[in-house]
Amino acid sequence: MVVTRVAASYVQLLYEFLEGEGVDAERVLGLPPSPQEHFVSMSVWQAMLAKVQALDGRPALGLRIAEKISPRHFGVVGYAALACDTLADALLRLERYHASVYDANLAQLQITPKGVCIEWGVSRGRPGALVDETAIASLVQLARDITGRYWPITEVAFVNPRPDDVTCYEDFFGCAVRFDQPRTRLVIAAEFLALPVRKTDPALLADLDRQAQELLARVSAVPASVEAWRRSLVPLIREGRATLAELSALHHTSPRSLQRRLAEHGMTFQSLLDDTRFQLARNYLLESSLDLVEMALLLGYSEQSAFTRAFRHWTGMAPAQWRRQQLSQPQAQAA
Known part of the structure; x- marks a missing residue:
């Protein structure tokens, strides 16, 4: 049996929806996921949505929940x-x-004559209308939020039965919505794909950067100039712009001058970048609940496998193995 899950940060959205409706969310749903929990099982998520539906009673609950979505509910993926x-x-x-964030059925993206098509099959089960509608509407709302404007979806289809009234669905998505389809499907017109992304969640970015910089500050002392370069690398790393040219520009110097100053400390740009990533990776593994995919994103790697290869080069171990070994040491010493 396949066990599927949703991110705890995503579940938090339901609590905020209820509070916005003037309802005591903890009374209805119990305590929210703890900061140490990264995932909530799909069965728990389904039960939560069912409780809220029974309490609310109105149609299209998933669409109304999705209207409250923001990048932080998608965790590091929203941040990325x-x-x-x-x-x-x-x-x-x-x-x-x-x-x-959501692993019930994995998304498949392809280019079609109508635009970009994102599809979800049913190979890992059918979570139900509430789960599906909340997930798809949340994705659409997030896309609109990060581009700063409303735009209609070209095509929407759900595997679930057609509800009595589809007006609210058509109003939300801006197109005809089909039900009882073999796959859940979302098509976004090509004309919207070039829309620029607004950097409109500075609190999320600042919080993650602050955490990263605090982790670096706890590493053994280094010269002030090296510490300044490390701190400047944090946002460059997460944005995938960690190059000598970008770091030089932040410090108002030329790449050649920065190379010379690094050499005075016995370093190269690559060694500075590798050391910064390594220090961050070690601390993320020991002091956070981030999973390896999220760590790879924060460290500027395009894929988890690239992060794993780099970490194995640094330590001789895969990240998960290193984490288990480090976390078991205090227990072993206590025994």
């Missing part, structure tokens, strides 16, 4: 989407790391 230049880039990033 904000670092993209265009909607097309953000959708590709969301597809690649989809499973770190």
Whole structure:
């Protein structure tokens, strides 16, 4: 039996929806996921939505929940989407790391004559209308939010039965919505893919950068200039712009001058970048609940496998193996 999950940050959206409706969310749903929980099982998520539906009683609950979505509810994946230049880039990033937020049925993205098509099959089960509608509407709302404007979807289809009234669905998506289809399907017109992404969640970006910089500050002392370069690398790393030219520009110097100053400390740009990534990776593994996909994103790697290869080069171990070994040491010493 396949066990599927949703991200705890995504579940938090339901609590905020209820509070916005003037309902005591904890009374209805119990305590929210703890900061240490990264995932909530799909069965728990289904039960939560069912409780809210029974309490609310109105149609299209998933659409109304989705209207409250923001990048932070998608965790590091939402954060990564904000670092993209265009909607097309953000959708590709969301597809690649989809499973770190919602792994019921994995998304498949393809180019069609109508535009970009994102499809979800049923190979891992049918979570139900509430789960599907909340997920698809949340993705659409996020895409509209990060581009800063409403735009109609070209095509929407659900595997679930047709509800009595589809008016609210057509109003939300801006197109005809089909039900009882073999696959859940979303088509976005090509004309919207070039829309620039607004960097409109500075609190999320600042919080993650602050955490990264605090982790670096706890590493053994280094000269002030090296510490300044490390701190400047944090946003460059997460945005995939960690190059000598970009770092030089931030410090108002030429690449050649920065290379010379690095050499005075016995370093190269690559060694500075590798050391910064390594220090961040070690601390993320020991002091956070991030999974490896999220760590790879924060460290500027395009794929988890690239992060794993780099970490194995640094330590001789895969990240998960290193984490288990480090976390078991205090227990072993206590025994």
